[in-house]
Amino acid sequence: MTNKTKGIMGxxxxxxxxxxxxxxxxxxxxxxxxxxxxxxxxxxxxxxACPTKALTSVKGDGKDLQVDHGKCIMCxxxxxxxxxxxxxxxxxxxxxxxxxxxxxxxxxQVQSSESYERIGIDLKNKIHKMFGRSLAIRQIDAGSCNGxxxxxxxxxxxxYDIERFGIHFVASPRHADVLLVTGPASRNMEIAxxxxxxxxxxPKIVIAVGACACSGGxxxxxxxxxxxxxxIVPVDVYIPGCPPRPQSLISxxxxxxxxxxxxx
Amino acid sequence: MTVxxxxxxxxxxxxKFGDKINRTEENNNEIHFILKNINDxxxxxxxxxxxxxxxxxxxxxxxxxxxxxxxxxxxxxxKENREDVFIFVTTLVxxxxxxxxxxxxxxxxxxxxxxEIKDMFGLIPVGNPDxxxxxxxxxxxxxxxxRKEFDLNTKGTRQEKQYSFLKVEGExxxxxxxxxxxxxxIEPGHFRFSIxxxxxxxxxxxxxxxxxxxxxxxxxxxxxxALLLSERIAGDESVANSTAYCQAIEKIARTKIPKRxxxxxxxxxxxxxxxNHIGTLAGISTDAGFPFGAARLNILKxxxxxxxxxxSGSRLLFGVNRIGGVRCNISDENRKLIINxxxxxxxxxxxxxxxxxxxxxxxxxxxDTGKIQRKIAQELGVVGVVARSSGIxxxxxxxxxxxxxxxxxxxxxQQLVEEQIEMEKRSGDVLARFELRVKEVRNSMTIIEESxxxxxxxxxxxxxxxxxxxxxxxxxxxxxxxxxxxxxxIGENNSIFRYKIRTASFCNWPMIEHAILNDIVPDFPLVxxxxxxxxxxxxL
Numbered sequence: 088m089t090n091k092t093k094g095i096m097g098x099x100x101x102x103x104x105x106x107x108x109x110x111x112x113x114x115x116x117x118x119x120x121x122x123x124x125x126x127x128x129x130x131x132x133x134x135x136a137c138p139t140k141a142l143t144s145v146k147g148d149g150k151d152l153q154v155d156h157g158k159c160i161m162c163x164x165x166x167x168x169x170x171x172x173x174x175x176x177x178x179x180x181x182x183x184x185x186x187x188x189x190x191x192x193x194x195x196q197v198q199s200s201e202s203y204e205r206i207g208i209d210l211k212n213k214i215h216k217m218f219g220r221s222l223a224i225r226q227i228d229a230g231s232c233n234g235x236x237x238x239x240x241x242x243x244x245x246x247y248d249i250e251r252f253g254i255h256f257v258a259s260p261r262h263a264d265v266l267l268v269t270g271p272a273s274r275n276m277e278i279a280x281x282x283x284x285x286x287x288x289x290p291k292i293v294i295a296v297g298a299c300a301c302s303g304g305x306x307x308x309x310x311x312x313x314x315x316x317x318x319i320v321p322v323d324v325y326i327p328g329c330p331p332r333p334q335s336l337i338s339x340x341x342x343x344x345x346x347x348x349x350x351x
Numbered sequence: 352m353t354v355x356x357x358x359x360x361x362x363x364x365x366x367k368f369g370d371k372i373n374r375t376e377e378n379n380n381e382i383h384f385i386l387k388n389i390n391d392x393x394x395x396x397x398x399x400x401x402x403x404x405x406x407x408x409x410x411x412x413x414x415x416x417x418x419x420x421x422x423x424x425x426x427x428x429x430k431e432n433r434e435d436v437f438i439f440v441t442t443l444v445x446x447x448x449x450x451x452x453x454x455x456x457x458x459x460x461x462x463x464x465x466x467e468i469k470d471m472f473g474l475i476p477v478g479n480p481d482x483x484x485x486x487x488x489x490x491x492x493x494x495x496x497x498r499k500e501f502d503l504n505t506k507g508t509r510q511e512k513q514y515s516f517l518k519v520e521g522e523x524x525x526x527x528x529x530x531x532x533x534x535x536x537i538e539p540g541h542f543r544f545s546i547x548x549x550x551x552x553x554x555x556x557x558x559x560x561x562x563x564x565x566x567x568x569x570x571x572x573x574x575x576x577a578l579l580l581s582e583r584i585a586g587d588e589s590v591a592n593s594t595a596y597c598q599a600i601e602k603i604a605r606t607k608i609p610k611r612x613x614x615x616x617x618x619x620x621x622x623x624x625x626x627n628h629i630g631t632l633a634g635i636s637t638d639a640g641f642p643f644g645a646a647r648l649n650i651l652k653x654x655x656x657x658x659x660x661x662x663s664g665s666r667l668l669f670g671v672n673r674i675g676g677v678r679c680n681i682s683d684e685n686r687k688l689i690i691n692x693x694x695x696x697x698x699x700x701x702x703x704x705x706x707x708x709x710x711x712x713x714x715x716x717x718x719d720t721g722k723i724q725r726k727i728a729q730e731l732g733v734v735g736v737v738a739r740s741s742g743i744x745x746x747x748x749x750x751x752x753x754x755x756x757x758x759x760x761x762x763x764x765q766q767l768v769e770e771q772i773e774m775e776k777r778s779g780d781v782l783a784r785f786e787l788r789v790k791e792v793r794n795s796m797t798i799i800e801e802s803x804x805x806x807x808x809x810x811x812x813x814x815x816x817x818x819x820x821x822x823x824x825x826x827x828x829x830x831x832x833x834x835x836x837x838x839x840x841i842g843e844n845n846s847i848f849r850y851k852i853r854t855a856s857f858c859n860w861p862m863i864e865h866a867i868l869n870d871i872v873p874d875f876p877l878v879x880x881x882x883x884x885x886x887x888x889x890x891l
Binding site for chain 2: 101112114227230233235236239240243244256258259271274275276283304309310311312329330
């Protein structure tokens with residue numbers, strides 16, 4: 088048996104220390120990257136293959152392609168049909184502080200390789216500066232498919248163990264500093280979400296988690312959904328992905344605190 | 352074999368009700384009886400369900416006013432004893448009358464479907480005592496989303512209406528309202544407890560908070576895009592749902608998928624069951640107040656999710672299926688990885704389970720909690736682990752084999768008897784569900800190992816360019832929650848005319864109101880977790 092299994096019932100640590108060493112598979116379908124040496128004849132193909140309209144040609148002449156990472160559900164249809172133009176990278180899309188920054192035009196994405204531990208410790212210091220104590224999160228499902236919930240739950244497992252950075256999940260919005268909202272904001276959850284937002288004490292942070300929360304995702308804007316959390320409550324940080332990886336979630340939290348501190 | 356059974360049931364029904372049946376149709380393993388008169392529905396459904404020993408699988412309503420001058424309701428009954436047959440009882444609802452007789456008194460499992468039809472199509476189930484709205488909250492009257500004239504993007508004005516819960520009155524009885532936002536990281540739903548002291552006298556659930564209009568949305572989508580939608584009906588059932596969806600389309604298009612694709616679907620279906628069952632076992636451990644066990648099991652769940660990612664590109668197994676086969680191959684390298692990881696996981700899993708079972712305080716908490724009566728479970732038509740843990744022997748993988756499950760179903764007569772005895776012994780409490788999940792985890796690992804000898808043909812066959820309009824078929828699979836049934840009718844130009852989804856959670860949710868009786872309020876999370884119900888799979 089390997090070393091890993093020796094400790095399963097004992098005290099050896101399973102927790103990851105470093106983002107670089109944390110697991111990410113080679114064939115993970117993460118965010119999409121556009122090839123800057125644009126191969127124009129494939130733009131139309133890619134655009135029509137996208138089920139969520141995350142890909143749009145900008146000028147209408149079919150020469151420039153624009154990606155809205157908040158809409159991308161990482162299905163990979165575009166890269167299958169236009170492999171020279173679009174590649175799926177095995178890194179997740181980065182969270183942003185504004186919705187417009189989720190959109191990029193034919194610019195290759197730059198990924199930082201900051202370590203998970205480093206981000207976490209910075210985060211802890213910032214939380215302490217702002218709140219003088221640990222950070223409390225209330226998760227609200229506004230109609231998600233449960234995929235995002237599974238990844239948020241994973242933050243609490245011994246591998247990602249977010250609690251060591253002074254972040255914990257609470258049962259009531261009245262005890263919370265952060266609302267972590269998933270789902271395309273279903274019509275039936277609209278009032279509950281508004282009330283939860285009002286019940287959260289200031290300063291409060293709202294984070295939209297996943298493609299659905301950012302833009303409505305595959306469920307879009309229909310009779311039963313409102314097409315994004317920001318139609319109902321103001322959003323501080325958008326975390327793209329379908330669903331976002333635990334690593335993306337923690338860097339999203341980091342961004343949110345950062346934003347609040349600057350405006351505080 | 353199926354053909355013989357089809358003939359048998361055709362003969363039996365026609366012998367008895369020949370004068371009431373207009374015509375019969377056969378379609379794969381389905382036999383359709385089209386009735387002359389709508390008022391014969393309760394009589395014939397009662398006979399098919401209670402005398403022929405079938406189980407109500409789903410009730411499908413379609414708006415076919417353009418083709419047939421009315422709405423069509425199809426009652427689907429499945430045989431669950433290795434005879435791979437589905438019996439459809441079909442009737443036309445005249446567009447001037449807009450009502451149909453309820454079968455909820457003969458077949459209690461039907462009451463939720465009838466409420467759903469009333470919400471979505473505006474047809475009144477005459478005789479159903481409960482006609483409160485299901486998924487549409489505060490929705491304007493006379494607006495029915497699944498009718499064809501309703502536009503997908505219509506925003507209904509909000510009409511504040513009081514939803515009436517059952518009132519329990521008496522000295523010392525009080526109500527606890529819970530939700531829609533719950534305390535944990537879970538989905539939204541409302542529970543209304545009536546309690547006397549700590550004991551639960553009555554529980555009523557109100558769901559529909561995550562209603563996203565999936566069935567209506569699918570009607571505006573291309574076939575490939577609706578596949579992505581089917582994966583997101585419930586994120587943790589992505590393989591089960593997309594397999595059912597693909598199967599239905601493949602049956603309509605008469606496309607035979609390659610052996611390799613069948614194997615791969617089986618493997619991913621079982622990988623999905625593995626990580627979810629282990630997650631649920633961890634949840635049971637947490638809710639019983641034993642986080643140590645949960646922490647250990649969650650490590651295994653994370654390893655399995657990482658295995659999912661290595662083999663399919665997604666931690667939740669999105670993007671495994673395609674119409675006509677699979678999108679993800681399992682290379683030799685992945686095969687080795689799967690074998691190695693399962694080896695490690697199973698070794699650790701056994702250690703943890705042995706440890707948990709030795710904790711008498713934990714086992715004592717699980718025993719006799721959330722007990723399900725077999726008779727009630729049968730009447731409500733529950734499926735999956737919930738059914739099997741209370742001694743009802745149904746499993747879609749065996750009763751209606753799909754993918755490559757046919758080759759895993761061989762049992763010697765002795766094994767059959769042993770299984771039957773074990774089934775009879777199951778008591779329907781949380782402990783029974785705990786033990787059954789442990790057993791299914793082991794079983795899944797065996798199935799994966801057996802399936803890893805992949806056939807060497809293609810990953811997919813292309814379905815025909817244009818699928819014949821108005822063809823329909825059932826697709827089904829066994830998710831970790833139980834039987835999942837999808838019914839699709841294709842429209843013109845490869846569009847979807849109607850996509851009816853019925854996940855296991857829809858059948859199992861009513862059970863919780865009965866399982867929790869005689870328990871105390873703090874038992875609720877534990878019982879809820881052990882039933883492992885999906886809110887989004889129910890609300891759609």
